[in-house]
Amino acid sequence: MARKPVKKTAAAPVTVTVCRGCCCGTERRHPEVDHAAQLVRLKEGVGAAGRVRAVPCLDACDHSNVVVVSPSAEGRAAGGRPVWLGWVLADDMLDEITDWVKAGGPGIAESPGTLDLQEAAVSRRVREGLPG
Template sequence: MTSHSTAPCRVTVCRGCCCGDPRKIPGVDHSAQIPRLRAALGDAAQVRASDCLDVCDQANVVVVQPSAAGRAAGGRPVWLGLVNDDDALDDIAAWLRAGGPGLAEPPGVLDLYTITVSRRVRAAVED
């Protein structure tokens, strides 16, 4: 088990009512997103699925939480919406392999995916 001081980044992929639903977002291989992230990240981050994160208009939603070192350096969770293509997954993985929130600047293209959510919604997934 990873100690608290060396805890890696954590990625939460919404798989609730709208995220991961091919009827809502056709043409996306939803079932491949989580395995693709896990393979691309290796030990750089833990990837988990979540029930609905209540940001359905932004499906597919991914939340990137900083590592322990990233949090100590001031990193905060980053919410990304409309993550519906492999290029976005590749950009997320590259950022996390470089250190993620607090330790590495995200690729500029991820600014297009960054969303702001209410405190109530954030509390559902953040520590």
């Protein structure tokens, strides 16, 4: 029996997950933030270096606006783990996230020092519930 050809797929890229649920991404919670523009800015900034996706509530509402930067396959192999960032409300934070993704993200490149201030500690239950 002949073997089926194996499709080559690109390794998993750095993924930026943006919470847009009950608190994050809402005008009610953050009326001073243009949430749609934030998402566009991230997608354009990351470009081909990774992927950006919006998801419903990540259940970390105390840290609203939440963004999770997950390592690429290469970054995970190098020991990188998802980094949960809270209170991502300003354009300079978005720029630092996109610069970090372009540099390789978790496991490959050090995060900009100012993003360390935005790191949010979330429960294991919440971390493990991050959609794939």
